[in-house]
Amino acid sequence: MADGTGLLSLRRYTWWTLTGAVVSVLVIFAGGWVVRGDAPAWSRLLGGAALAVSTVAGVALLRRRLAGGARAHATPRGWLAAAAAGSAVAGALQLGSGEYGRWAVAPAITVAVAATFRPARGQRWLLGGATAAAAVPGTVVALLAGDGGPLYAALFPAGLVLFTGWTTLGPLWAWDVAGRLHEARRLAAELAVKDERLRFAADLHDIQGHHLQVIALKSELAARLAEADPARAAGEMREVRRLASDALQETRALVQGYRRTTLEEEISNATRVLAAADIDARMDLATAPAELSATGRHLLGLVMREATTNVLRHSRAARADVRLLVDGGRAHLRVRNDGAAPAAGGAPGTGLAALAERLVAAGGELTWRRDGERFEVAATLPVGAP
The missing domain is CATH 1.20.1050 (Glutathione S-transferase Yfyf (Class Pi); Chain A, domain 2)
Known part of the structure; x- marks a missing residue:
């Protein structure tokens, strides 16, 4: 807010x-x-x-x-x-x-x-x-x-x-x-973001720093052995290539783990954030999302995050209702809130539009509609979404 x-x-x-x-x-x-x-x-x-x-x-x-x-x-x-x-x-x-x-x-x-x-x-x-x-x-x-x-x-x-x-x-x-x-709450949120950035920077430094240091040393050794012992120099360069490949894989794994989200985490986070904003959040989780694939959890988690962000940024909500169920091999997530602000130009937000394309690609659907001061985001996705 x-x-x-x-x-x-x-x-x-x-x-x-x-x-x-x-x-x-x-x-x-x-x-x-x-x-x-x-x-x-x-x-x-x-x-x-x-x-x-x-x-x-x-x-x-x-x-x-x-x-x-x-x-x-x-x-x-x-x-x-x-x-x-x-x-x-x-x-x-x-x-x-x-x-x-x-x-x-x-x-x-x-x-x-x-x-x-x-x-x-x-x-x-x-x-x-x-x-x-x-x-x-x-x-x-x-x-x-x-x-x-x-x-x-x-x-x-x-x-x-x-x-x-x-x-x-x-x-x-x-x-x-x-x-x-x-103001203290705002500063705490900024500090949390900065702490997360520092954590990510430290993890990235730990991965890249070690590999780059070893790559530099082995490259220098290979340069010295290029004329005196070409076979050993070639071996050192093969080791350099392996180290570079390992560094790339570990960096990708770090970024993927950093950016990956799950539905359970986002629902828990939404409960805390909405409560901190004095919004009465009602969670109807009649069916546990255990049947969902990892991709389904990730995509619905992104929907939950975007819907929560919209409630905080674009409404003066006093109540938000979240419902999740699995029916007929499909997972249904609905987030509804009151106090919606008037639409600006009638165009949907780029966040929801981008998520809609991702859900369609996975065989699902994302819709949103406004009814007076009520706003609703509804997502559906196959349980075994690839």
Whole structure:
């Protein structure tokens, strides 16, 4: 999964959850003061404009944060300044009209969004300082007004900052963890490929290095004996030819063993890979493939590998069904998945087309079809395929 089907879904869920919560809280709790009739019209108009600026800036900041991660981009200072200015104006107007609790909604959200761009230690310092600072304005205004509510004016804004920070940073923390796990999985896959290449290179070096070294020594000896002892030189060259033939055969055997695949291995690998991609893989292996020839296992294994690759690359599948049975002297393999992406130009992939030619040459058949969001690959092959 390039982006990862589950990771993409988590990103969408996180985006809509956070932006929906931010907009709802600002509109319902902070915006309720704007439509209240006892505040001056100019104050409500200015406060509404400030809340609108704070809301738009907060949504833009969250979008940037989810798009690039905590440290992928520098903090967008322009949006942050707009959010801070809007929330400060809206909060000051509401506090001046006696809203000792509701005035802190917009500033608390701005602080929480700003904290998402900070490292863990910076988040704690920012939230801690904002919590302590949030208790001061309401307390001062309440004491000057003498309305008897300084305790509420001190505790509610402070608690609101902590609660907003917790509810905002929690989903983003989960998103960051999922992103790091996805990247770790990608790196693990790349390392596995590199390890396999190194293993193959080491095996090839062991075969070729030994034979080439001996061939070089015997060729040098034969060159020295060409005039003094032609018969022995001819014998050494015959030995060189034998060594070259052995090296060629062993190299071919290594490549064949490296590239050879079996149906059992590919089904086992598909089970692990699909499960790692959060795809519910259902395996219906009613008949063991023991009756299949080695060629049949190899060809159906290639089909299984290609079908699994298509599920991962070209779909957002939640479920895949694999069925294998032997009936009437023929083996039938079917791989079906949901979440298929729309066809690009209507042309089948070159991998399936090439496999179809190989199965036809072995007396079998490979077909694939799309039905809405469902995609199915079906292969049939004689049990004793040559």
